[in-house]
Amino acid sequence: MALYADIIIDISLEKLDRTFQYLVPEELEQDIGIGMPIEVPFGKGSRRITGYVVNLTTEPSFDPAKIKPIFNIKTDGIPIEAELISLAAWMRKNYGGTMNQALKTVLPIKRKENEKQKQTIALALEPQAARTLFLEKNRKNSVARERLLEALIEQGELPKEIITKKLGVSTAVIHALEEQGIVKTISKRDYRNPVAHLKKSGNVTVLNAAQQNVVDTVWEQMKNHQPKTYLLHGVTGSGKTEVYMELIARTVAQGKQAIVLIPEIALTYQTVMRFYNRFGERVSILNSRLSLGERFDQYQRAKNGEIDVMIGPRSALFTPFSNLGIMIIDEEHETSYKSETVPRYHAREVAAKRAELCGATLVLGSATPSLESYYKAKKGEYTLLELTERVQNRPLPVCHVIDLRDELKQGNRSILSVKLQELMEERLHKGEQMMLFLNRRGLAGFVSCRACGNVIKCPHCDVSLSQHQGGRLICHYCGYETEQPKVCPVCGSKYIGGFKAGTQKIEEIVKKRFPEARTIRMDMDTTRTKDGYEKILSAFSNREADILIGTQMIVKGHDFPNVTLVGVLAADMSLYIHDYHSAERTFQLLTQAAGRAGRGSEPGEVVIQTYTPEHYSIEAAKEQDYRMFYEQEIRYRDLLNYPPVWNLLVILISSREEENATKAAEQIEKKIAQMQLKTVAVIGPTEPAVAKINDIYRKVLYLKCGNYDTLVEIKDSLEQYLEKEPFGNGIGIQFDFNPVHGF
Ligand SMILES: Nc1ncnc2c1ncn2[C@@H]1O[C@H](COP(=O)(O)OP(=O)(O)OP(=O)(O)O)[C@@H](O)[C@H]1O
Numbered sequence: 173m174a175l176y177a178d179i180i181i182d183i184s185l186e187k188l189d190r191t192f193q194y195l196v197p198e199e200l201e202q203d204i205g206i207g208m209p210i211e212v213p214f215g216k217g218s219r220r221i222t223g224y225v226v227n228l229t230t231e232p233s234f235d236p237a238k239i240k241p242i243f244n245i246k247t248d249g250i251p252i253e254a255e256l257i258s259l260a261a262w263m264r265k266n267y268g269g270t271m272n273q274a275l276k277t278v279l280p281i282k283r284k285e286n287e288k289q290k291q292t293i294a295l296a297l298e299p300q301a302a303r304t305l306f307l308e309k310n311r312k313n314s315v316a317r318e319r320l321l322e323a324l325i326e327q328g329e330l331p332k333e334i335i336t337k338k339l340g341v342s343t344a345v346i347h348a349l350e351e352q353g354i355v356k357t358i359s360k361r362d363y364r365n366p367v368a369h370l371k372k373s374g375n376v377t378v379l380n381a382a383q384q385n386v387v388d389t390v391w392e393q394m395k396n397h398q399p400k401t402y403l404l405h406g407v408t409g410s411g412k413t414e415v416y417m418e419l420i421a422r423t424v425a426q427g428k429q430a431i432v433l434i435p436e437i438a439l440t441y442q443t444v445m446r447f448y449n450r451f452g453e454r455v456s457i458l459n460s461r462l463s464l465g466e467r468f469d470q471y472q473r474a475k476n477g478e479i480d481v482m483i484g485p486r487s488a489l490f491t492p493f494s495n496l497g498i499m500i501i502d503e504e505h506e507t508s509y510k511s512e513t514v515p516r517y518h519a520r521e522v523a524a525k526r527a528e529l530c531g532a533t534l535v536l537g538s539a540t541p542s543l544e545s546y547y548k549a550k551k552g553e554y555t556l557l558e559l560t561e562r563v564q565n566r567p568l569p570v571c572h573v574i575d576l577r578d579e580l581k582q583g584n585r586s587i588l589s590v591k592l593q594e595l596m597e598e599r600l601h602k603g604e605q606m607m608l609f610l611n612r613r614g615l616a617g618f619v620s621c622r623a624c625g626n627v628i629k630c631p632h633c634d635v636s637l638s639q640h641q642g643g644r645l646i647c648h649y650c651g652y653e654t655e656q657p658k659v660c661p662v663c664g665s666k667y668i669g670g671f672k673a674g675t676q677k678i679e680e681i682v683k684k685r686f687p688e689a690r691t692i693r694m695d696m697d698t699t700r701t702k703d704g705y706e707k708i709l710s711a712f713s714n715r716e717a718d719i720l721i722g723t724q725m726i727v728k729g730h731d732f733p734n735v736t737l738v739g740v741l742a743a744d745m746s747l748y749i750h751d752y753h754s755a756e757r758t759f760q761l762l763t764q765a766a767g768r769a770g771r772g773s774e775p776g777e778v779v780i781q782t783y784t785p786e787h788y789s790i791e792a793a794k795e796q797d798y799r800m801f802y803e804q805e806i807r808y809r810d811l812l813n814y815p816p817v818w819n820l821l822v823i824l825i826s827s828r829e830e831e832n833a834t835k836a837a838e839q840i841e842k843k844i845a846q847m848q849l850k851t852v853a854v855i856g857p858t859e860p861a862v863a864k865i866n867d868i869y870r871k872v873l874y875l876k877c878g879n880y881d882t883l884v885e886i887k888d889s890l891e892q893y894l895e896k897e898p899f900g901n902g903i904g905i906q907f908d909f910n911p912v913h914g915f
C-alpha cells in the first residue's frame with residue numbers, strides 16, 4: 173500500500189491550515205516520520221523547497237496519479253521546528269483535537285501585525301560569484317535584475333523599501349533573484365527586550381549544604397548525559413529558586429539553554445529580578461502583559477541565539493531553543509499548567525516528552541507536589557529530591573487550627589476568631605505585617621450548616637451537592653437530586669445555607685475592628701488593571717500597609733520577609749468543590765498560605781479557621797506534613813478509582829440545543845458500549861457542575877481505567893467515528909485526560 177505524507181511548507185506564516193500531500197517513495201517509507209524536514213517539488217516550476225511532515229496516511233486525498241513524490245529527507249542539521257512538530261504530533265495523539273490546533277499551540281505563529289518588519293536585501297554570494305551565477309541564469313536584457321545586482325554589489329545590502337521605491341525594482345524581480353540564490357532577504361527587526369530596563373546587581377547567593385547536595389545530584393547525571401525527570405520537594409522558603417538558578421548557570425556555561433515555567437501569577441517583578449540579577453540580558457520573559465508581537469519577538473530571539481533562559485507560564489514550554497539542556501517547572505502542582513483549550517495538554521507531561529526528544533533534564537519543584545508527581549516519584553519514574561528545612565535555620569511557622577463551631581457556641585459571630593484577633597493586635601503593636609486569606613475556590617455553591625459544619629453531601633458519592641436554581645441540590649457525579657433542606661439534617665439548626673463572604677466585606681470588618689490598621693486588598697476587582705497586581709504587591713512589600721487581604725492570588729510564591737502572621741479565614745471552602753481534587757487543593761492552599769509567614773528574621777504564626785479541624789487535609793497542613801497528607805489521599809484515590817492511581821477521561825459534549833447535546837452524549841455512550849471494554853468504567857452521560865455556559869448546554873461522560881493508553885485508544889476510535897459520521901454543526905466534542913478541575 174502506498175504511503176502519503178501531508179506536509180506544511182511554511183510555518184512562519186499563518187498558513188498552517190494548508191497542507192500538501194506527497195507520495196512517500198518506497199525506499200523512504202522506513203525512515204520517514206512526523207516532524208521530519210523533507211524536500212519536495214513545489215509550484216509550477218517544481219522548484220525544490222523544504223517542508224515538514226505533519227501526517228502520514230495510506231489514504232490519498234486526491235487522484236493518486238497526480239500526487240508527486242517526495243525528493244528526500246533532510247538529515248543535515250535537523251531544525252528546531254522538526255522537534256516542535258514531533259511534539260505537536262504527540263500532543264494531538266495524547267490529548268485529541270486536530271493537528272492544526274496542536275501545531276498552533278507549539279509553533280510561534282507570526283501574525284499579520286508582525287509582517288510589517290523592515291526587510292533588507294543583500295547579496296547571497298561574494299560579488300564575483302554572484303555576477304557569474306547571474307550571467308548563467310538570466311537573459312541578456314534583464315535590465316531591472318541587473319540594476320538590482322549592481323546596486324547590491326556596490327552597497328552590500330539595501331533596505332527593500334529603497335529598492336522598490338527609489339531603484340524602481342519590483343518585488344517580483346527581487347524574488348526572482350532570490351530564487352536563483354543570488355540575493356537574500358534579511359529581516360531586520362528591532363526585537364523588543366522586556367528586561368532591557370532592569371539593573372543587574374550580580375550578587376550570587378552561596379548555597380547551603382542541602383541545596384548544594386540537590387544541585388550535585390542533578391548535575392552529576394546531566395554531566396554523564398543521563399537526563400532524567402526530578403521532583404524537588406522543598407518546604408516553603410527552602411531555597412528552591414536558588415537551586416534552579418545554579419543548575420541553569422551550569423547548563424548555560426555548557427552552551428545549552430534553559431526554560432523555566434512559573435505560574436503567571438507568581439511571575440512578578442521580584443521573581444524576574446532574581447533571574448535577571450544572575451543572567452542579565454540573556455534572560456527573557458513571556459507573560460500576558462506582552463503584546464502578541466512582543467511575544468513573537470521573544471521566541472525569535474531564542475531561535476536566533478540571543479538568549480539562554482526563557483521564563484514564562486505554560487506557553488514558554490515551546491520556546492524554540494535548539495540546544496535545550498534543562499527545563500524547570502516551579503510550583504508544579506499549579507492547575508494553570510493544564511491547558512483549558514484544545515489540545516488540553518498538561519505542561520508537565522509535554523515537558524517530559526520534549527525532554528525525551530531533545531535529551532534535556534526536567535526538574536519539577538514544589539512545597540506541595542501534585543499527587544500525580546509524588547506518585548510517579550514513589551514508583552521510581554521520577555527521582556525524588558528533598559529540601560526539608562528552610563534556609564538559615566528559619567523555623568517553619570507555628571500553626572493554630574480554630575474550630576469555627578466553637579466560636580459560634582461562645583457567641584463570636586465575627587469572621588475573625590478570638591485567637592486571630594489577638595494575634596493581629598499583637599502584630600499591629602509590633603509593627604509586623606500580616607496576610608488574611610479568603611479561600612474562595614469553593615464558592616460554587618455547596619450548602620453547609622454554620623452551627624455544626626455539616627455539609628450536605630450526595631448519599632451515593634463522596635462529594636457535596638451543589639445548589640441549583642429553585643433550591644434544588646444536585647450531585648455532579650451521579651445525577652442525584654434533592655430539595656434543599658430548611659434545617660440541618662444533623663443538628664436541626666436553621667443556620668444553613670450557601671456560605672458567601674467577599675474580600676470587600678472582610679476588609680470592612682477588619683477596618684471596623686482595627687481602625688488604626690492600614691489595609692490593602694488584592695482580588696479580581698483590585699487587580700483588573702494592567703499593573704494593579706504588581707502595584708499592590710510592591711506597596712505591601714514597601715510596608716505601606718499592615719494587612720494584605722486577598723484570595724488565592726496572595727499565597728503564590730511571594731516572599732515578604734516582614735510578614736509574621738497569616739490568617740486563613742475559611743479553610744473549608746475548597747473542601748467541598750465538586751471535584752475529587754478538593755482535599756489536595758485545600759492542603760496545597762493552606763500549606764502555601766502558611767508558607768508566607770516567618771520568611772524573614774522573625775518566626776511566623778498561622779491561624780487556620782475551619783468547621784472541620786479533623787479533616788486530614790487540615791491536620792496535615794497544621795503539621796505541614798506533606799507525606800502524612802499524601803498517604804491518606806492516595807488511599808482515597810485508589811479506593812474510588814481516581815487519578816493518579818487510575819486514569820480519567822472526560823468527554824465533554826456541548827450544544828446550543830440541550831436535546832442535541834443529550835442525544836450526542838447518548839450516542840457516544842452507545843458507541844463506547846459497543847467497544848466492549850472490560851477494564852473501563854463509564855459514568856454518565858450526566859450534567860457537569862456548570863451545565864450551561866453562555867447558553868451552550870454541556871453534558872459529560874466519565875471514563876475510568878487503570879491503563880492510560882486504553883483511554884487514548886478510545887479517544888482515537890471516537891475521533892475516527894466522528895470524522896466518518898459527524899453529528900453535524902453546532903455540536904462540540906472535547907476530550908480531557910486527567911482534568912485538574914471538576915466538570
Ligand atoms: N543559601 C541561602 N542563603 C541565604 N539565603 C538564601 C539561600 N537560599 C535562598 N535564600 C533566600 O531565602 C528566601 C527563600 O528562597 P526561595 O525563594 O528560593 O525559596 P523557595 O523554596 O523557592 O520558596 P517558596 O516555595 O516558599 O516560594 C529568598 O529570599 C532567598 O533569597
Ligand SMILES: [Zn+2]
Nearest residue numbers: 621624660663
Ligand atoms: Zn448542623
Ligand SMILES: [Zn+2]
Nearest residue numbers: 630633647650
Ligand atoms: Zn452522587
